[in-house]
Amino acid sequence: MAFHEIRFPAALSFGASGGPERRTEIVTLSSGHEERNTPWAHSRRRYDAGLGLRSLDDVAELLAFFEARRGPLHGFRWKDWLDYxxxxxxxxxxxxxxxxxxxxxxxxxxxxxxxxxxxxxxxxxxxxxxxxxxxxxxxxxxxxxxxxxxxxxxxxxxxxxxxxxxxxxxxxxxxxxDVPARFDTESVVAAAAGFETGSVPEIPVVEIRL
Incomplete structure (x- = not known):
């Protein structure tokens, strides 16, 4: 795999939902107290860039970007509009x-x-x-x-x-x-919703470690 120094189209990522996740291992003792530990020094971000209804040109741009990255094989830059x-x-x-x-x-x-x-x-x-x-x-x-x-x-x-x-x-x-990221799916399910509109309900994207 490689990292491609190219950004996911910012106009398509605008409105995406997502944010940081943490991994915490929690053990509840017989006393009711907890022991908490984390194997992660850094958080990892996940996003859903589902387009909803967009122009067919937008859908075509997304599909071209997905294919050029070979799906989840190669990483890319992602603009997190909430934290950039x-x-x-x-x-x-x-x-x-x-x-x-x-x-x-x-x-x-x-x-x-x-x-x-x-x-x-x-x-x-x-x-x-x-x-x-x-x-x-x-x-x-x-x-x-x-x-x-x-x-x-x-x-x-x-x-x-x-x-x-x-x-x-x-x-x-x-x-x-930007956030170093990759697609978190092997496939993109798109549909033509009208003569000039299409939809892609889900586009999972996940941050990668470099």
Missing amino acids: RSGLPSHPVTPLDQPIGTGDDAATSFQLVKRYGEGATAYLRPIQKPVAGSVRVAVGGDEIVEGEGFTLDAATGLVTLDLAPPVGVGVTAGFEF
Whole structure:
């Protein structure tokens, strides 16, 4: 299998339902207390991009994308319209959105992450599929320019600074991002609902680990 650096048509994914899932193993003791543990360090997202009634052209675009990925064989980028920015969806990206590291006068590479929650219980989600051209970076609160102060690997989410930040200096970033995903079905069931309309009731999509 491979990962194709191409996004599922964003106009077709708009309105999709879904979100993160967690796996928790729960054992209830004889006292009634519980022991809970998780084998997953990171959540996994699932979506249903069923089109409902759409134009036949939309259905044809979906079928072409499905066939080009060979169904669930190859991964692709997916835009989660509910969670695709480093800050709030209604706020523009800024270079101060997310802390991604602290300088030690040696390290120059930092992984993009998005923080959920605050303090010691915050969850840090690795961002491996940033949208090229959307990433903004600041060192010590001062923005630096891509191509002059840093480079980005848009296939992994790794930011490499031209100069190592001094000890204790914060590195922050803002960005838009996609979810690495694949189809979670071997088949697409489509129907012509009218002369110029078609429907695809279900299109299960699942996040993949890279």
